[in-house]
Amino acid sequence: MAKKRKWDQLRPVKITRGFMKNAEGSALIEMGETKVICTATVEESVPPFLRDTGTGWVTTEYSMLPRSTQERIRRDSVRGKIGGRSHEIQRIIGRVLRAVIDFEKLGERSITIDCDVMQADGGTRTASITGGFVALSEACSYLVKQGLVEENPLTDYIAAVSVGIVNDKLVLDLDYELDAAAEVDMNIAMTGSGLLVEVQGTAEEKPFSKNKLTEMVKLAEKGIKQLIKKQKETLSK
Numbered sequence: 001m002a003k004k005r006k007w008d009q010l011r012p013v014k015i016t017r018g019f020m021k022n023a024e025g026s027a028l029i030e031m032g033e034t035k036v037i038c039t040a041t042v043e044e045s046v047p048p049f050l051r052d053t054g055t056g057w058v059t060t061e062y063s064m065l066p067r068s069t070q071e072r073i074r075r076d077s078v079r080g081k082i083g084g085r086s087h088e089i090q091r092i093i094g095r096v097l098r099a100v101i102d103f104e105k106l107g108e109r110s111i112t113i114d115c116d117v118m119q120a121d122g123g124t125r126t127a128s129i130t131g132g133f134v135a136l137s138e139a140c141s142y143l144v145k146q147g148l149v150e151e152n153p154l155t156d157y158i159a160a161v162s163v164g165i166v167n168d169k170l171v172l173d174l175d176y177e178l179d180a181a182a183e184v185d186m187n188i189a190m191t192g193s194g195l196l197v198e199v200q201g202t203a204e205e206k207p208f209s210k211n212k213l214t215e216m217v218k219l220a221e222k223g224i225k226q227l228i229k230k231q232k233e234t235l236s237k
Helices: 084-098 123-144 176-181 210-236
Strands: 013-017 023-032 034-043 057-064 110-119 158-166 169-172 186-192 196-203
Touching: 013 123, 013 210, 023 057, 023 110, 023 123, 034 123, 057 123, 057 210, 084 110, 084 158, 084 196, 110 123, 110 158, 123 210, 158 176, 158 210, 169 210, 186 210, 196 210
Parallel strands: 057 110
Antiparallel strands: 013 023, 023 034, 034 110, 158 169, 158 186, 186 196
16 A cells, blocks of 8 residues: 555544534544534524424535546436435434533534545544544533533443455455445444444455454454544643
């Protein structure tokens, strides 16, 4: 691999908080050449199924900007519907972020996390989760500062990373080139306390063993711990 990193190393990671001045929370996350803007919007309303329950909701939207890839991607607004891949990814991001929210403490309000991919080079969904958490954390801090909630509704940190098997070797944080060559690719989300929230993997060419699965989870945990450390450093500034 023509990269100046080891197989068990993350790509260079940079998280810039407060990237969008009008949002209650925001972050630009850069993982190698992948760049995603994550914004959090607080609204004093909830979906119909949660009305009068006293509990809140976190939802997400995910999209790739037209020139985030080598060829232009048509906007969903032009096509008249959300693409199947985008719909699947935004459901995953929302499900993962909801795992670390106490909805009773949030109260009857919603937080929407928008993840817009500026540039894609693999790992856009995992970068969206990791950066989306920073935006979510900022929004929760905003609610506390404004006196809208008594306690911060966050229960833990959470981040995600990709792992895979390329040429029979385990690899952490796959870029597009590695992902295209991978025999196995997997996306894993984990909390700061080490609990698994999402494990999504596929064997592209041949089945893999339970031992390999365990090794991939351990490798992902190593990367996620580093990402959570980066989140903490960013949020402490």
